[in-house]
Amino acid sequence: MGFLTYHQLAFIFGLLGNIISFLVFLAPVPTFYTIYRKKTAEGYQSIPYMVALSSAMMLLYYGLLKTNATLIISINSIGCAIEVIYLVVYLIYATKRDKVFTLKSIIIFNIGGYSLIVLLTNFLAERSNRVNVMGWICAVYNVAVFASPLSIMRQVIRTRSVEHMPFFLSFFLTLCATMWFFYGLFVKDYYIALPNVLGFLLGIAQMILYVIYKNANKDVEITEKQKKGNIELNLSSVEDANPCLADHQPEIKELTTIIAEKPVESDKNNA
Numbered sequence: 001m002g003f004l005t006y007h008q009l010a011f012i013f014g015l016l017g018n019i020i021s022f023l024v025f026l027a028p029v030p031t032f033y034t035i036y037r038k039k040t041a042e043g044y045q046s047i048p049y050m051v052a053l054s055s056a057m058m059l060l061y062y063g064l065l066k067t068n069a070t071l072i073i074s075i076n077s078i079g080c081a082i083e084v085i086y087l088v089v090y091l092i093y094a095t096k097r098d099k100v101f102t103l104k105s106i107i108i109f110n111i112g113g114y115s116l117i118v119l120l121t122n123f124l125a126e127r128s129n130r131v132n133v134m135g136w137i138c139a140v141y142n143v144a145v146f147a148s149p150l151s152i153m154r155q156v157i158r159t160r161s162v163e164h165m166p167f168f169l170s171f172f173l174t175l176c177a178t179m180w181f182f183y184g185l186f187v188k189d190y191y192i193a194l195p196n197v198l199g200f201l202l203g204i205a206q207m208i209l210y211v212i213y214k215n216a217n218k219d220v221e222i223t224e225k226q227k228k229g230n231i232e233l234n235l236s237s238v239e240d241a242n243p244c245l246a247d248h249q250p251e252i253k254e255l256t257t258i259i260a261e262k263p264v265e266s267d268k269n270n271a
Helices: 006-025 029-038 047-065 070-093 096-123 127-147 149-159 167-186 190-213 216-241 243-270
Strands: none
Touching: 006 070, 006 167, 029 070, 047 070, 047 096, 047 127, 070 096, 096 127, 127 149, 127 190, 149 190, 167 190
């Protein structure tokens, strides 16, 4: 194919996928720096890191079953190590209740679930068919992982706020899905390629939502200030006409704030 063979193209996209995936794995570092600085993980959840660890573990096992899957093995080995570090830091600073929940989930979900998959694929599937069985498991699991941002997208539409959906994270996840799609395509590994189609489409949808709603809160704040300003101007005109109201200026200001805020709250509820 032109100057580059399919094997060379697969290596290029796989290498780019490794680099971008590594950056995505490092995305939570500011969050954990905040946890370390505050000496508490209260308000943060461990579920995303357990899910990421589980995904990396299964893809690592899939890569070990395959031949010539060095690029899959390398990034998922690094991913497992990074996610374990995140979970250790979380457990150090989590509340007692969150520690118990996280430890139970790791034992049942990450250790128990993963061990069960390894045992079943080894004892119930023939050696020649283990790669296909594990490939399907990874594909279905990755589809579920890629679909998880749907709840965040729904929240963005409902609240008209992109606070919990950073643009650059969505951008790099889309880029990551693109690289791994082409890697899977060129090595003819459709268990890797097909789930990343969904990842790409959802990433594009997230970026479109970001562009639509990124200024929504600013518009609400401007409208709130305008309404408040108009009410204050009207009340000030009334004060000029009736000087007796000057003695009740604090009450008038409090009433102005309440009246100005009510329509905005109503708009948010309707959204």
